[in-house]
Amino acid sequence: MDLPVHPPAGAAAVLVQHRRPLPDARPRHPVRPSVRHRQDGEPARARPHRVRPMTATEPALAARLERRSAAEEWCWGGGLARQEPALTLARDGRGSLARDGQGFTLTGRQSFAAGVLVADRLAVRAVRADTGEPCAVVVDPALPGVVIDGDADPFGQRLAAGGSVEFDAVPITADDVLGSLATDEDVLSPLTALVSPVGRRLSVQLRLGMAEGVLAEAREYSRAGQSHWHPDWPVGSPQDPQVLTAYGELTVLTRSASALADQARDAVHGGLARGEDLGYDEYAEISVLVAMAGAAASRAVQESTARALDIIGARSASSRLGFDRFWRNARTHTLYEPVAHRLRDVGDYFLNGTHPPFILPV
Numbered sequence: 001m002d003l004p005v006h007p008p009a010g011a012a013a014v015l016v017q018h019r020r021p022l023p024d025a026r027p028r029h030p031v032r033p034s035v036r037h038r039q040d041g042e043p044a045r046a047r048p049h050r051v052r053p054m055t056a057t058e059p060a061l062a063a064r065l066e067r068r069s070a071a072e073e074w075c076w077g078g079g080l081a082r083q084e085p086a087l088t089l090a091r092d093g094r095g096s097l098a099r100d101g102q103g104f105t106l107t108g109r110q111s112f113a114a115g116v117l118v119a120d121r122l123a124v125r126a127v128r129a130d131t132g133e134p135c136a137v138v139v140d141p142a143l144p145g146v147v148i149d150g151d152a153d154p155f156g157q158r159l160a161a162g163g164s165v166e167f168d169a170v171p172i173t174a175d176d177v178l179g180s181l182a183t184d185e186d187v188l189s190p191l192t193a194l195v196s197p198v199g200r201r202l203s204v205q206l207r208l209g210m211a212e213g214v215l216a217e218a219r220e221y222s223r224a225g226q227s228h229w230h231p232d233w234p235v236g237s238p239q240d241p242q243v244l245t246a247y248g249e250l251t252v253l254t255r256s257a258s259a260l261a262d263q264a265r266d267a268v269h270g271g272l273a274r275g276e277d278l279g280y281d282e283y284a285e286i287s288v289l290v291a292m293a294g295a296a297a298s299r300a301v302q303e304s305t306a307r308a309l310d311i312i313g314a315r316s317a318s319s320r321l322g323f324d325r326f327w328r329n330a331r332t333h334t335l336y337e338p339v340a341h342r343l344r345d346v347g348d349y350f351l352n353g354t355h356p357p358f359i360l361p362v
Contacts, residue, residue, distance in 0.1 A: 062178065065178075069121070072120070074119075074121050075115060075118055075119050076119060076120070076123060077115030077117075077118070077119025077122050077141075077161070078114075078116060078119065078123045078124045078139070079110070079114060079124065079360075080124070080125045080136055080360045081125065081359070081360045082134070082359075082360070083110065083111065085108065086108065086125065086126065086127040086134070087106060087108035087110065087125065087127065087137075088106070088107045088126060088127060088129050089104050089106055089128050089137060089172065089177070090104060090129035091103075091105065103172055103176075104171075104172040104174075104177065105169045105170060105171060105172065106124075106126055106137060106139065106145075106167045106170040106172050107167055107168065107169055107170070109166050109167070110124060111164050112152055112162055112163070113165055114160045114161070115160065115162070116141070116148050116161065116162065116163045116164075117150050117161035117162070117163050118161045119161075120141075121139065121140060121141070122138070122140075122141055122146075123136065123137075123139075124136075124137050124139060124165075125137075125360075133180055133182055134180065134181040135178070135180055135181060136177075136178040136179060136180075137172060137176055137177055137178065138176045138178060139170060139172070139176065141165075143170050144170070145167060145169050145170035145171070146165065146167060146168075146170055147165070147168065148163055148164075148165050149163050149164045149166070151164055152164065154332050155328050155331075156325075156327075156328030156329040156331055157328075157329050157332040157333060183357065183358040188358060189276070190271075190278040190280050190282065191272075191275060191276055191278050193287075194268065194271050194283065194286065196287065196358055196359060196360060197264070197268055197286055197289075197291075198268055199360065200290050200291070200294055201264060201265065201268060201290055201293070203294060203297075203337055204261050204264065204293045204297045205261065206333065207301040207330065208258055208261055208301070210301050210305065210326055210329055210333075211250075211297070211300045211304040211305070211330075214305050214308045214327075215247070215251065215254060215304055215308065217326075218308040218311055218323070221312055221321070222243060222247075222312070243311055246310070246311050249303075249307075250303060250304045250307060250308070253299065253300045253303055253304070254304060256296060256300075257293065257296035257300040260292055260297075261293045261297060264286075264289045264292070264293040267285070267289045267290070271283065271286045281355075284349065284355040287345075287356045288345065288346055288349045288356055291343075291345050291356060292346055294337070295339045295342045295346065298337070298339040298342075301334070302330060302331070302334060304326075305327040305329075305330040305331075306327060308323060309323060309324075341359075345357070
């Protein structure tokens with residue numbers, strides 16, 4: 001079966017709940033030294049950032065959203081990952097924006113978003129029309145101006161209920177704008193930034209589940225049937241060296257990825273336990289470890305789901321056996337999370353000590 005997507009309740013609220021509190025006066029946030037270096041090897045000077053007016057989100061607002069989501073058992077859809085062109089958040093269509101009683105309007109199209117066909121609420125990323133600042137916005141799909149289209153028609157992950165969403169001047173209240181998604185390290189606390197590796201860890205576990213699942217089913221089939229490479233060998237024979245080698249390689253690949261995933265899990269739990277004491281360097285180490293686990297899981301699932309078909313042979317093409325669903329689900333999932341991006345972040349951190357960028361998972 002294809003795998004559904006059911007985001008945890010209040011995920012968008014968690015993202016903005018722990019941003020650094022801002023003073024009432026004109027803020028002057030302390031500047032953290034940059035981890036990047038100039039070409040001559042000397043540390044580059046950090047540049048101060050102006051704190052934007054919408055970065056502070058009341059914890060009470062996030063808490064209310066979480067409580068209501070849990071009480072009404074909302075299914076969440078949408079996505080906070082960056083896309084082009086971006087959704088626009090404006091007031092009265094004039095490009096000006098003010099947090100007053102009149103609220104805002106949301107306009108644009110999100111080309112693909114998971115869960116939108118069954119969602120009770122959408123969490124989306126929109127850009128302020130006046131400043132260009134990205135914000136997290138919660139949208140009721142029943143509002144006028146929201147048009148959901150199931151036109152994605154993917155060959156895998158079909159139960160993810162994905163599709164596109166058109167927002168035509170959708171009315172948005174001030175309480176629906178949860179806060180800023182700006183990624184400046186002087187605005188985004190390390191604890192809040194953990195939402196990125198936490199989200200990517202869910203993706204890692206999904207890939208590992210598919211890799212382990214296809215190997216388990218292929219093993220049962222191999223034990224019950226004949227080797228297509230050597231039909232003369234008896235049913236269930238452990239003598240086929242090519243089959244044994246293939247299973248050995250895929251087992252090592254999957255178990256190695258699983259071990260990295262366990263390390264990433266422990267690192268994330270340790271970071272969450274540190275709370276507000278978590279530092280930027282500690283966060284970078286956690287993020288890179290999760291990126292390593294993600295890259296390993298991607299390769300494991302792509303290799304396992306493709307080579308399992310080779311092990312079984314031409315009979316794996318039968319839709320009755322359903323082995324194709326593992327490959328379809330895995331390939332669809334990895335297309336939205338390219339492994340090359342994670343490997344680049346790992347390499348840049350290893351070689352240059354560069355902190356990985358804060359990127360919300362698709």
